[in-house]
């Protein structure tokens with residue numbers, strides 16, 4: 247081993263005693279049960295439901311409360327305790343007792359919370375628990391968690407609680423301990439893409455994730471679309487604005503990210519003055535808390551930005567014949583005299599033929615006003631601090647795929663041929679497929695945002711994010727086309743079908759799932775693939791479990807817009823030291839008083855581990871063993887006098 251590396255290590259562990267105690271500590275950690283991992287996908291801006299599922303650890307907290315207190319505490323009180331752990335500020339503000347009763351209630355509540363905290367921390371080392379503790383109460387928590395049943399200790403414990411109440415710090419204490427219980431209930435969070443679009447406030451979700459310690463994200467097509475918009479791709483800027491307006495989500499744009507929509511609003515009101523914009527009515531009414539927008543004006547803005555997007559996409563496709571998507575330059579395929587459009591060789595009548603800004607000579611050219619309003623929007627995207635904070639976070643924690651503890655996570659698919667071979671996708675002069683394809687795309691995604699030199703290469707990478715959003719060979723999209731134009735302008739369902747990549751059919755076969763796992767260098771007999779992207783239509787008898795349990799699709803429709811299709815409100819996957827379970831969520835209805843009672847997910851164990859999984863069996867266990875090896879070498883170097891010890895005072 248490199249002596250220079252050992253000398254660096256010696257700075258952290260300067261003598262035999264410090265090395266020895268770290269070796270003992272690390273060995274002990276490998277024998278603890280592995281922490282619980284929670285998997286989410288396709289959150290789609292539904293911040294209320296997501297925050298509840300995250301804070302309740304997908305029902306795990308209530309289960310633990312039931313296990314601990316089912317014999318001594320009523321169901322009603324157990325529900326109240328779980329609600330308190332999720333939303334302490336709110337529950338504390340709601341309790342109505344007399345002064346004496348309130349003190350009693352708070353005292354008992356603190357005892358119960360401390361008990362819960364001990365239960366959920368039992369899997370971790372003291373040091374790990376300390377790291378998760380809110381700083382303000384760290385000392386008291388430490389005392390509580392390590393108190394024994396000895397009589398004097400009990401007295402000491404009661405004294406601390408009385409003092410907390412006497413000095414009126416109990417609410418702060420309760421809020422802090424609830425946060426600690428939540429943090430200890432989930433060791434690691436995996437987000438398998440699509441945080442953005444459709445639902446009202448993805449920015450609030452991003453803020454919550456930003457404050458979370460251990461999280462990884464696998465980018466979804468909707469996330470990539472926002473990343474591209476933030477990187478400066480104007481077609482994607484138009485796309486994210488169009489999606490937001492189509493769901494009447496002005497708050498995320500204006501209040502959340504400070505995007506200035508005034509130029510768009512003025513332009514739309516003027517240009518589409520005589521147009522009822524029927525095809526462009528937002529899907530949702532009354533959504534915005536801040537500055538609600540007139541519904542008809544929203545429809546006009548929606549149409550205005552859609553036309554701009556179609557122009558910008560056409561221009562982008564002109565720059566990139568290699569995408570082989572000329573057939574998507576649909577504004578050029580409109581026949582104004584006949585009021586029709588040619589798609590895939592067929593003529594379809596248009597249901598909306600009012601295109602006041604489209605110049606038939608050069609349909610893809612922006613009018614002067616459109617150009618101006620795009621400049622205004624681009625300026626906002628460039629300068630939104632919060633947007634860039636969130637996008638940087640997506641980059642820092644995100645990737646095209648992740649391998650972790652025997653699971654392979656990615657949002658959409660690995661493009662395949664009908665025969666089940668990895669589909670080769672050409673970029674430049676090279677073909678990429680399988681794992682190589684995803685690795686290559688990861689580099690491209692990073693280039694698009696982080697190379698600030700505005701070279702042609704970066705421009706290409708930025709345009710490429712648009713391809714990842716909707717290109718047929720994009721693993722994040724995985725469909726033959728995105729029928730945006732067709733959905734707005736063609737009547738009925740003809741010509742609108744988006745055909746899924748063969749992957750989505752082939753994954754029913756265990757052999758195909760095993761082939762993918764092998765491609766990613768994972769054990770084909772024990773590992774799993776976890777995907778999102780395609781809503782699982784439970785209502786129609788579809789199952790989230792594919793390939794004989796080798797693959798899970800956990801997009802069950804957290805997005806409200808998709809719940810009528812799926813019949814439920816999403817899945818989360820929970821991987822504890824004993825089980826892999828699917829939590830099937832019911833729609834989140836905060837307007838109902840007892841919603842948290844009806845809201846508990848149905849839990850289904852999909853795999854029981856042959857023996858309890860320990861930290862030593864995880865990826866982190868491998869890293870720890872490596873570290874122990876290095877520390878042992880350092881220990882020997884101290885003993886042989888090759889490296890000199892520094893004694894601490």
Ligand SMILES: O=P(O)(O)OC[C@H]1O[C@](O)(COP(=O)(O)O)[C@@H](O)[C@@H]1O
Nearest residue numbers: 440444467468725728729730744779
């Ligand atoms: O239902 P919406 O929000 O109008 O969006 C429909 C579009 O969204 C997509 O499904 C892509 O989004 P997903 O990644 O969530 O599936 C397109 O294929 C489709 O055309």
Ligand SMILES: [Mn+2]
Nearest residue numbers: 440466467779
């Ligand atoms: Mn998706």
